[in-house]
Amino acid sequence: MKTPHHVVWLRQDLRSIDNTALVAACENPEAIVSALYIATPKQWLTHDVAGVRIDFEHRHLQTLHLSFATLGIQLVVLQCDNYAAIPALLCRWLQQHGVSALFANKQYELNEQARDQHVSSALANIGVASHWFDDLCIIPPGHVVKADGDYYTVFTPFKRNWLSIIEQHGIHVMPAPVPRKNRINAMLWSPWTYPASHVPESVSQHLWPVGEEAAQQRLLQFLDDDGAHYKDQRDLAAENGTSTLSPYLAAGVISARQGLQQARLRRLHANPQNSIGFDTWISELCWRDFYKHILVGFPHVCRHQAFKRETDQLQWRHDDALFSAWCEGRTGFPIVDAAMKQLQQTGWMHNRLRMITAMFLTKDLFIDWRLGEQFFMRHLIDGDLSANNGGWQWSASTGNDAAPYFRIFNPVLQSQKCDPDGRFIRQFLPELSALDNKQIHEPYAKGNAAVGLRYPRPIVDHNEARQHTLASFKALSLL
Ligand SMILES: Cc1cc2nc3c(=O)[nH]c(=O)nc-3n(C[C@H](O)[C@H](O)[C@H](O)COP(=O)(O)OP(=O)(O)OC[C@H]3O[C@@H](n4cnc5c(N)ncnc54)[C@H](O)[C@@H]3O)c2cc1C
Structure with missing residues (x-):
């Protein structure tokens, strides 16, 4: 009998450990297994995927190739323009290589779901079976629902249910498959180019080392050194108080289940004082699941629509100059500007700062959250569409369980709280480093001798902007 050839199609699950589709593809010990990655540069552009993210995946695939090789699995990297071209490309390749079945973990965004449906029918037409798995979330969409079967829209009851399911069923992390008996070890790579992917070495390799081992190390180091203090440190911009695992989770270099399993282990052995740190971090993994479930339960959010549809009536301000000032970190509000520099220089921004900058764009500048997103x-x-959309709609008060519209962050007070000694601001805005710890949050405040400072004056008056935003939201509720 002919040796079966299985293909696992990697998308947001670029790993060998705890990968449901990979485990299923490897179940038959006789089967030859190949892993396939398909680069779609034109699709990435329409989805606004950052160059720094593509650079990360590109580098990671090279190390993944080596770990797959030790398992006797070849990694193949193909390229086509966009999702529409994938069914034909796959059919051709699978037929050429005598593949009998394709395995993949589901993605939940609308375009990705449509792509997979097309692939599934195209493969059925050529007699290749396709198998799709829930793997991306700790608990798959549709499994954490209200008593009437509806999706939750509020986080707290979602989390309660989510935790009780985990308590009941535990967490199962699957090891990497055992090395294949029948193996091919070639790496077939069609190189791709992505316009936005020039990334300085200092950002790419130094800040974001690739490989499953690097992700595991980051997880363990964070949990051991900072996990217990996470609740107290996570809102301090200058501390390394959060895991910085988000790029690894977004690309699936590590699974959220692995994170949860390790956090639960440490929580079990922690004294009651420290367990709160691990609990709080576990909550963040729950937010990740929550927003993915929202995408499935309320798919209109994938179509650039507000979760609360009535907020699409808001008359957002169109002002290119204000928007550019925000993008480039020239608003005259140091915490906002330093955060935007952090984003540009490192490809990442601290969660509290994402909230501050998003709130500033939508509530102080009254610019449409979609531009910020x-x-x-x-x-x-x-x-990541679900977390980014969720975060933006939270900040803009257009989302489910969002910040109420009248709770508008004061950027100066936020700055004093999340960067009390100005260390973060000084790191990204060295032009302000001579100011003292009080002045640095508001260089042009009355009484500050900010003479000759090469730093812009505030582009907006926070109190006036606040009144305008409150009035706009109030008018909405009268419509
Ligand atoms: C406006 C805005 C935009 C955002 N855009 C993204 C995005 O594109 N991609 C992204 O992964 N996160 C996004 N977040 C959520 C959050 O800011 C990041 O996940 C977090 O800052 C990543 O840092 P960390 O890995 O150190 O997180 P930690 O604090 O260590 O948390 C662990 C993990 O939990 C998940 N997580 C934490 N907070 C959230 C959250 N609020 N929503 C969903 N998942 C969460 C992430 O996967 C994170 O890596 C956004 C938040 C806001 C307010």
Whole structure:
């Protein structure tokens, strides 16, 4: 009998450990297994995928090739323009290589779901079976629902249910498959070019080392050194108080289950004082699942629509100059500007700063959250539709369980809280480094001798902007 040839199609799951589709593809010990990655540069452009993120995946695939080789699995990298071209490309390649079945983990965004449906029918037409798995979330969409079967829209009850399911069923992390008996070890790579992917070495290799081992190390080091203090440190911009695992989770270099399993282990052995740190971090993994479930339950959010549809009536301001000042970190609000520099220089931004900058764009400048969402996607190494859309709609008060519209962050007070000694601001805005710890948050405040400072004056008056935003939202509720 002919040796079966299975292909696992890698997308947001670029790993060998705890990969449901890979485990299924390897179940038959006789089968030859290949892993396939398909680069789609034109699709990435329409989805605003950041160059720094593509650079990360590109580098990671090279190390993944080596770990797959030790398992006797070849890694093949193909390229086509966009999703529409994938069914034909796959059919051709699978037929040429005598592949009998394709295995993949589901993605939940609308375009990705449509692509997979087309692939599934195209493969059925040529007699190749395709198998699709829930793997991306800790608990798959549709499994954490209200008593009436509807998706949750509020986080707290979602989390309660999510935790109780985990308590009941535990967490199962699958090891990497055992090396194949029948193996091929070639790496077949069609090189791709992506216009936005020039990334300085200092950002790419130094800040974001690739490989599953690097991700595991980052997880363990974070949990051992900072996990217990996470609750106290996570809102301090200058501390390394968060895991910085988001790029690895977004590309699937590590699974969220692995993170949860390790955090639960440490929580089990922690004293009650420290367990709160691990609990809080586990909550963040829950937010990740929550926003992915929202995409499935309320797919209109994938179509650039507000979760709360009535907020699409807001008359956002169109002002290119203000928007550019925000993008380039020239708003005259040091915490906002330093955060935007962090994004541009590192491809990443601290969560509290994402909230501050997003709130500033939408509530102080009253600019449409969709522009900010797009800008973030174009620059984030961890850009992810569900988390990014969720975060933006939270900040703009247009989303489910969002910040109420009247709770508008004061950027100066936020700055004093999240960067009390100005260390973060000084790192990204060296032109302000001579100011003292009080002045640095508001260089042009009355009484500050900010003479000769090469730093812009505030582009907006926070109190006036706040009144305008409150009035706009109030008018909406009267419509
Ligand atoms: C406006 C805005 C945009 C955002 N865009 C993204 C994005 O494109 N991609 C992204 O992964 N996260 C996004 N987030 C969520 C959050 O800011 C990042 O996940 C976090 O800063 C990543 O840093 P970390 O890995 O150190 O997180 P940690 O604090 O260590 O948290 C661990 C993991 O939990 C997940 N997580 C944490 N907070 C959230 C959250 N609020 N929503 C969903 N998942 C969360 C992430 O996968 C993160 O890596 C956004 C938040 C806001 C407010």
